[in-house]
Amino acid sequence: MEEARVSAAARIDLHAHSLKSDGRGEPALVMREAAEAGLDIVALTDHDTVAGWDEARSEAGRLGIGFVPGIELTTRVQRDTERKFTVHMLAYLPDPTDLALARALTESVENRVDRLQEITERLAEDFDISWDNVLEVLADGKVAGRPAIADAMIERGIIATREPFFDWVRPGTKYYVPNRGVPETIDSIALIRSAGGVPILAHPMARGYGPKPGEAMPRKHFLGLIEAGLAGFEVYHRDVPQHSRDWLLGLAQEFDLVVTGSSDYHGTGKPNLLGENLTTPAALQAILSQTANPHLAQLGHGE
Numbered sequence: 001m002e003e004a005r006v007s008a009a010a011r012i013d014l015h016a017h018s019l020k021s022d023g024r025g026e027p028a029l030v031m032r033e034a035a036e037a038g039l040d041i042v043a044l045t046d047h048d049t050v051a052g053w054d055e056a057r058s059e060a061g062r063l064g065i066g067f068v069p070g071i072e073l074t075t076r077v078q079r080d081t082e083r084k085f086t087v088h089m090l091a092y093l094p095d096p097t098d099l100a101l102a103r104a105l106t107e108s109v110e111n112r113v114d115r116l117q118e119i120t121e122r123l124a125e126d127f128d129i130s131w132d133n134v135l136e137v138l139a140d141g142k143v144a145g146r147p148a149i150a151d152a153m154i155e156r157g158i159i160a161t162r163e164p165f166f167d168w169v170r171p172g173t174k175y176y177v178p179n180r181g182v183p184e185t186i187d188s189i190a191l192i193r194s195a196g197g198v199p200i201l202a203h204p205m206a207r208g209y210g211p212k213p214g215e216a217m218p219r220k221h222f223l224g225l226i227e228a229g230l231a232g233f234e235v236y237h238r239d240v241p242q243h244s245r246d247w248l249l250g251l252a253q254e255f256d257l258v259v260t261g262s263s264d265y266h267g268t269g270k271p272n273l274l275g276e277n278l279t280t281p282a283a284l285q286a287i288l289s290q291t292a293n294p295h296l297a298q299l300g301h302g303e
Contacts, residue, residue, distance in 0.1 A: 004288060004299050006281040010040040014068060014279045015090065015202065015234065015262030018044060020052035021072075022145040024267025027052035028059035031067070033265075037274040040300060041066030041284065043092065043262075047145065048074055048108040050096040057298055066300035068092060068284070072202055073192070074108050075185040076178070077221070084178065085171070085209070087185045087201070090234060093291040094197025101195040104183050111181030113144045118177045119169060120149055127158050189228040196292030198231045200260055204248060206239035213243045219251075226255050231290055236261025236277040258286045 006012075017023030018030045025033065027044055030052075034042040042065065044056045053069045060067035073089045094101055120131050133152040138144060150165035159165060169175045183191055192199040204210070211217055234240075235248045236259070252259050261277035288294055 004294055004297055006285045006288070006299060007040065008281050010066070010281050010284075010299075011038060011275060012041040012066075012279040012281065012284050013037075013039050013263050013265070013275050013277070014043040014070065014092070014200075014260050014284070015045050015072070015237075016042055016265040016274065017046055017072075017267070018052045018056070019143065019267075020049055021046035021143050022147050022266060024269065027056035030265070030267075031056050031059040031063060031065065033268070034060075034274050035063045035065050039065060039275050041068060042274070043068035043070045045070035045072045045090055047072050047088075048105050048112070049143075050105075053096065060300070061298060064300055067298040068287075069096075069296050071105070073104075073188050074112075074179055074182045075188040076180075076182050077185045086179050086182075088203070089185065089188045089192065090200040090202045091188075091192040091195070091197040092200065092287050093293045093296045094192055094195035095293050095296075098195035101191055101197075104188075104191055108182050109144065111179065114181075115177050115179065116144055116146065116149060119146070119175055120152075122175045122177070123149070123153075123168075127153065127156075129153055129156055129158065186224060186228045189225065189230055193229050198258075198287045198290045199229065200231055200258060200287070201225065201233045203237040203239050203264065204233050204235075205241070205244040206237060208241075210241070210244050213241075217244075217247050222251060226251075226257070230257070231287065232258030232260065232283075234262055235259045236279075237264060238272060238276065239264075258283050260287075 018027040044052050057067045071091045075087045075089050078084050123129050137148045137152045150162040153159050189199045233248045260279040263272045263274050263276045265272050265274045
């Protein structure tokens with residue numbers, strides 16, 4: 001099969017969410033919003049699910065824009081490190097029928113429900129919230145993610161917006177519960193590769209979780225990921241600080257890795273805007289050249 005070509009002028013955003021995970025709009029709506037934002041190609045990368053792919057692909061085709069199917073896998077660094085922490089790994093164009101990948105996604109979703117219940121029980125010690133309240137929110141079709149708890153607290157009148165909730169459940173707080181039952185980060189790379197996909201590290205060292213300016217960067221950890229088959233980094237993201245971005249760009253150049261830029265869009269009313277950071281056509285072409293499933297991409301008019 002001849003490799004699909006990406007238009008040299010394409011405006012590309014490779015990280016967006018629908019309500020199939022923690023976004024606010026149906027997959028088709030996300031595609032319409034992408035077209036309205038002037039994007040030529042967009043990826044749907046819901047957390048630990050491919051449930052929105054078909055709807056998004058169909059709507060993107062109707063609109064004449066390109067669609068790249070992806071997943072944002074929840075992983076956890078647990079081996080050979082002083083501390084355990086969650087890492088999100090973007091998987092582009094993996095085979096959704098791959099048994100090992102499908103099993104990992106199922107286990108991650110099941111783990112998410114257990115985690116939500118434990119977070120809710122901890123919150124219930126201090127707030128008028130119960131698991132039944134959260135189940136009522138989930139019964140409305142929301143996905144089992146932490147925003148469901150936040151929405152239940154909003155409905156109870158405990159908070160007015162989601163933001164305070166996410167401050168309360170940050171690592172190190174009383175209400176924080178770690179992700180369990182998710183793949184080890186380094187193992188997720190092999191999982192994605194075995195499904196023919198391309199693993200890109202999502203917003204590395206974002207939101208202040210990485211070293212501060214002047215502190216030593218985690219080169220050993222990143223070299224391990226690269227040796228395992230990591231394809232690149234989502235460097236251009238609003239939450240990746242400049243000193244981390246500069247270091248990552250140097251590492252990408254050293255090892256000839258792919259560098260992407262994305263919005264991490266979660267819907268209207270959220271700060272991230274579609275197209276606020278873009279991936280170059282050359283970077284997307286590099287991703288396409290590494291996948292075993294190029295037929296899954298739908299590149300729109302430039303195809």
